[in-house]
Amino acid sequence: MSHARDAQPAAGSLRGARLPRWFPWAAAAGSVAAGLAVSAAAGLHSDIQWALIAAALFVLGSYAVSAKVEGPRQARDRTATSLVWVAFLLAVVPLASLAWETVEQGVKVLDGYFLSHSMGVVADSEPGGGIYHAILGTLEQVGLATLMSVPVGVLTAVYLVEYGRGRLARAVTFFVDVMTGIPSIVAGLFILSLWILILGMGYSGFAGSMALSILMIPVVVRSTEEMLKLVPNELREASLALGVPKWRTVLKVVLPTSIGGITTGVMLAVARITGETAPVLLLVWGTNFINANPFQDPQASLPMYIYLQYTNGSDAAYDRAWAAALTLIAFIMILNLLARGIARWKAPETGR
Amino acid sequence: MDMTTQQTAPPPLPRPAPRAQRPAARGATRPGDRIFLGLSRGSGVLVLVIMAAIAAFLTYRAVLAISKDEANFLTAFEWNPSGVPPRFGIAVLAFGTVVSSVIAMIIAVPVAVGIALFITHYAPRRLAGPIAYVIDLLAAVPSIIYGLWGALVLVPSLDGLYGWLDQYLGWTGILEWNQGAPRSLFTVGILLAIMILPIITSVSREVFGQVPRMHQEAALALGATRWEVIRMAVLPFGRSGVISASMLGLGRALGETMAVAMVLSPSFDIEASLLDPGGGTFAQNIAGKFNEATEMGRDALIASGLVLFVITLLVNGAARLIIARRKEYSGAGA
Numbered sequence: 191m192s193h194a195r196d197a198q199p200a201a202g203s204l205r206g207a208r209l210p211r212w213f214p215w216a217a218a219a220g221s222v223a224a225g226l227a228v229s230a231a232a233g234l235h236s237d238i239q240w241a242l243i244a245a246a247l248f249v250l251g252s253y254a255v256s257a258k259v260e261g262p263r264q265a266r267d268r269t270a271t272s273l274v275w276v277a278f279l280l281a282v283v284p285l286a287s288l289a290w291e292t293v294e295q296g297v298k299v300l301d302g303y304f305l306s307h308s309m310g311v312v313a314d315s316e317p318g319g320g321i322y323h324a325i326l327g328t329l330e331q332v333g334l335a336t337l338m339s340v341p342v343g344v345l346t347a348v349y350l351v352e353y354g355r356g357r358l359a360r361a362v363t364f365f366v367d368v369m370t371g372i373p374s375i376v377a378g379l380f381i382l383s384l385w386i387l388i389l390g391m392g393y394s395g396f397a398g399s400m401a402l403s404i405l406m407i408p409v410v411v412r413s414t415e416e417m418l419k420l421v422p423n424e425l426r427e428a429s430l431a432l433g434v435p436k437w438r439t440v441l442k443v444v445l446p447t448s449i450g451g452i453t454t455g456v457m458l459a460v461a462r463i464t465g466e467t468a469p470v471l472l473l474v475w476g477t478n479f480i481n482a483n484p485f486q487d488p489q490a491s492l493p494m495y496i497y498l499q500y501t502n503g504s505d506a507a508y509d510r511a512w513a514a515a516l517t518l519i520a521f522i523m524i525l526n527l528l529a530r531g532i533a534r535w536k537a538p539e540t541g542r
Numbered sequence: 543m544d545m546t547t548q549q550t551a552p553p554p555l556p557r558p559a560p561r562a563q564r565p566a567a568r569g570a571t572r573p574g575d576r577i578f579l580g581l582s583r584g585s586g587v588l589v590l591v592i593m594a595a596i597a598a599f600l601t602y603r604a605v606l607a608i609s610k611d612e613a614n615f616l617t618a619f620e621w622n623p624s625g626v627p628p629r630f631g632i633a634v635l636a637f638g639t640v641v642s643s644v645i646a647m648i649i650a651v652p653v654a655v656g657i658a659l660f661i662t663h664y665a666p667r668r669l670a671g672p673i674a675y676v677i678d679l680l681a682a683v684p685s686i687i688y689g690l691w692g693a694l695v696l697v698p699s700l701d702g703l704y705g706w707l708d709q710y711l712g713w714t715g716i717l718e719w720n721q722g723a724p725r726s727l728f729t730v731g732i733l734l735a736i737m738i739l740p741i742i743t744s745v746s747r748e749v750f751g752q753v754p755r756m757h758q759e760a761a762l763a764l765g766a767t768r769w770e771v772i773r774m775a776v777l778p779f780g781r782s783g784v785i786s787a788s789m790l791g792l793g794r795a796l797g798e799t800m801a802v803a804m805v806l807s808p809s810f811d812i813e814a815s816l817l818d819p820g821g822g823t824f825a826q827n828i829a830g831k832f833n834e835a836t837e838m839g840r841d842a843l844i845a846s847g848l849v850l851f852v853i854t855l856l857v858n859g860a861a862r863l864i865i866a867r868r869k870e871y872s873g874a875g876a
Binding site for chain 2: 237238239242263264266267269270271273274275276277278280281284285287288291292341342343345346348349350352353354358359361362364365366367368369370371372373374375376377379380382383384387388404407408411435436437438440441458461462464465466467468471472493496497500508511512515518519522523526527530
């Protein structure tokens with residue numbers, strides 16, 4: 191403090207000298223211009239380079255100017271502010287580029303034909319073909335996984351919130367947490383070793399959906415648990431006081447009260463497993479043809495389709511991969527937005 | 543059962559009270575209650591069974607493979623499980639997994655903390671909400687799409703940066719670039735950093751949002767600048783939250799499969815320089831080698847998967863422990 195005042199004694203004011211409010215913007219504009227100039231002069235081609243030069247110039251430049259005018263404490267404050275802004279912009283660029291590229295490249299071949307045809311008679315290196323078989327496979331696998339994991343997940347959450355006391359409940363809580371962190375490829379390997387290597391079953395959509403449900407159960411348990419905890423105890427007590435058995439209280443009072451939140455959690459979980467590629471790659475195997483039976487023979491799936499088209503490596507295949515990626519991301523984003531919409535719409539009642 | 547007998551049996555006069563109280567006190571003896579409790583407890587037990595089965599079956603197949611392995615499973619630099627005799631080891635995979643995740647953490651954690659602070663303390667109020675919303679949405683983007691973007695957009699645009707690193711930091715040896723395609727562990731680290739940014743940001747943001755207003759206002763009242771408020775009030779409060787968020791991110795980075803498989807050009811050597819293509823990670827190796835693998839090869843891949851499983855368990859367990867301890871001491875739910 192005293193150091194700051196020594197550096198810049200301000201006449202007739204208790205406050206030290208300040209830089210004008212427009213200074214950060216001017217510094218940013220100046221450093222971007224300088225970054226562009228330097229990279230043009232040095233003949234650098236990459237966008238990453240001038241951006242990094244500009245960012246470094248911005249942070250160092252505002253520190254230097256501020257240290258001279260305002261003193262070291264204000265200078266450190268300004269440096270922190272500029273670093274935070276730079277961090278934000280650095281992160282926005284790749285994420286925005288990801289969204290932009292997916293949309294821009296994806297719309298090239300995405301049309302009704304693409305959505306309604308399979309790759310059955312199309313050579314991988316030629317244009318044409320579509321993702322109908324992959325959409326069908328994904329919907330069936332995710333649907334089966336949801337059917338298996340929602341009852342287990344919701345009942346486990348009911349057990350933890352309504353009944354759970356003692357060591358069993360603590361163990362379940364701990365292992366649900368642990369399960370959340372299982373890498374998807376490990377879930378795939380587990381089903382592979384049990385279902386395919388030991389029981390001798392073939393590759394099928396169902397094998398994939400079992401692995402997906404291992405990934406989905408902990409997510410459903412976590413979110414349902416949070417929602418059940420939000421149900422006011424007075425509701426349970428009122429119902430029990432009327433002589434309603436506990437199981438009917440849970441089914442008719444607790445679950446209906448929290449159904450909005452539970453739906454949100456399930457939809458977010460579905461969105462998460464829809465994009466899982468690794469277990470599907472190990473267990474469903476993939477095909478270019480339409481296979482509507484998830485219990486027999488390899489199926490296709492949207493994320494795996496993207497991977498297979500990518501590994502094929504021709505331009506037509508890249509276009510199809512981008513279009514499938516756009517379809518997948520659109521599906522997931524719609525699910526997310528719907529889920530969050532439901533959460534917001536239901537929010538006032540639970541008092542969140 | 544209990545209920546019906548009690549209702550039909552004529553109540554003996556001397557001791558009516560205990561009989562009338564019993565059914566009300568023991569709600570769980572009604573058949574509906576017993577069935578429902580059984581179902582929900584059964585689901586809880588099923589979760590435990592699944593976890594035990596994962597550990598058991600992976601270990602079983604892994605032991606089958608390792609017992610036939612002629613090389614040292616932990617230190618060998620090769621992967622030839624279907625050869626005669628089978629020889630394979632995880633040294634390269636362990637190295638690649640750790641190095642790429644460490645690079646990802648070095649890049650992602652400071653940037654994520656920066657974004658979290660930006661949202662909670664720097665951004666204009668009207669912007670903060672939407673930005674947080676978009677970041678949460680980005681956490682839902684599947685890894686296959688990050689992989690596609692990484693391979694087709696990020697890799698081609700890294701030449702300049704690689705040249706730079708080679709020019710100014712090449713003397714270190716680990717950042718030397720020999721003009722190969724930038725499909726190296728370093729690129730994988732950058733891509734993983736971008737992928738785990740949203741999750742670390744969103745957990746850190748929640749923790750920073752819980753810092754008591756009074757602490758911050760007290761610091762401001764003492765004349766602290768905004769940075770000093772953050773350094774003295776916000777960061778100490780949020781430290782354990784940031785650590786556990788980082789470890790959740792680390793768990794994701796360690797187990798990431800598709801993005802790594804699409805970006806890295808793998809080999810079974812450890813390159814001296816991080817910028818040279820080569821190396822591999824556990825998950826990438828499984829996805830890459832699975833299609834051509836024989837039964838022995840699959841068992842070997844399962845053995846490497848078991849190692850990955852144990853590593854992620856340890857990392858996630860540590861993260862949970864930190865969160866749990868924080869809950870105990872601060873009283874604020876994480």
